[in-house]
Amino acid sequence: MDIAQILQDHKDWLNNNGGKKADLSFANLRSANLRFANLSFANLSSADLSFADLSFANLSSADLRSADLSSAGNLDKAYIPPFSICPTGSFIGWKKLQYGVIAKLQIPASADRITPLTSRKLRASKIKTLALWDKNGNPIKGKHENGTHDDKIIYEIGKYTEADSFNDDIREVCTHGIHFFISKKEAEQW
Structure with a gap:
């Protein structure tokens, strides 16, 4: 070339x-x-x-x-x-967890957040889990203990979860932070 x-x-x-x-x-x-x-x-x-x-x-x-x-x-x-699909303030995000579980997340206004240059997969420093559904769409009560890549992170309804650390480099997609999507459909398709 x-x-x-x-x-x-x-x-x-x-x-x-x-x-x-x-x-x-x-x-x-x-x-x-x-x-x-x-x-x-x-x-x-x-x-x-x-x-x-x-x-x-x-x-x-x-x-x-x-x-x-x-x-x-x-x-x-x-x-x-300038480019960012990540809203300011508090907003709703969606994440696919292990076993096809879908989590509805609130990204609080106080959370650091980033839109990578090359992806619609966003990340934040902390989130609050609002709801969980199994792969068949049935509500899950309580908590789900495993994300897709970090089995130490617990997603418990009504509780805040913080990332072990947060990387604010827009060049990086898969790095430290809690990853999520703006739309439920994108999370389901992940």
């Missing part, structure tokens, strides 16, 4: 000079030098951008779904338009 040629073709496409929109989906761009690259509207879905230098890169309207931005360098200097 000739990344320089792909970037030139993409630049031409952006300037209506022929060229071609960059499709870098699933590309291995690990440790790539993408300083000052204009990747607006590029398809970077599922690309490995870990450790890439994105200083001053333009990522506006780029498709970053499932892209790996872990340890991407200088992302704070890249142009990324």
Whole structure:
């Protein structure tokens, strides 16, 4: 893959000079030098951008779904338009637990929360469990002792649960915090 040629073709496409929109989906761009690259509207879905230098890169309207931005360098200097699907204040979230159990969660206003750049799976520092349903939709009373990845976390109706720690890095998707979705449907499909 000739990344320089792909970037030139993409630049031409952006300037209506022929060229071609960059499709870098699933590309291995690990440790790539993408300083000052204009990747607006590029398809970077599922690309490995870990450790890439994105200083001053333009990522506006780029498709970053499932892209790996872990340890991407200088992302704070890249142009990324403000983006967050995570509401402010207190709101309702949904989580799928072990055995297909669905939890209705309240994310309190005091909780730290984050929307990762590449996922709709959000995370918070603490939650309150409001209700639990088994995989058949029957209400569960009391508590469910296992999340999907951390069997130490207990989800008990009416009780607050705190994460062991909280990572506020928007480049990371699967990291410390309590993960959840805004919609019940997304949680059920997880």
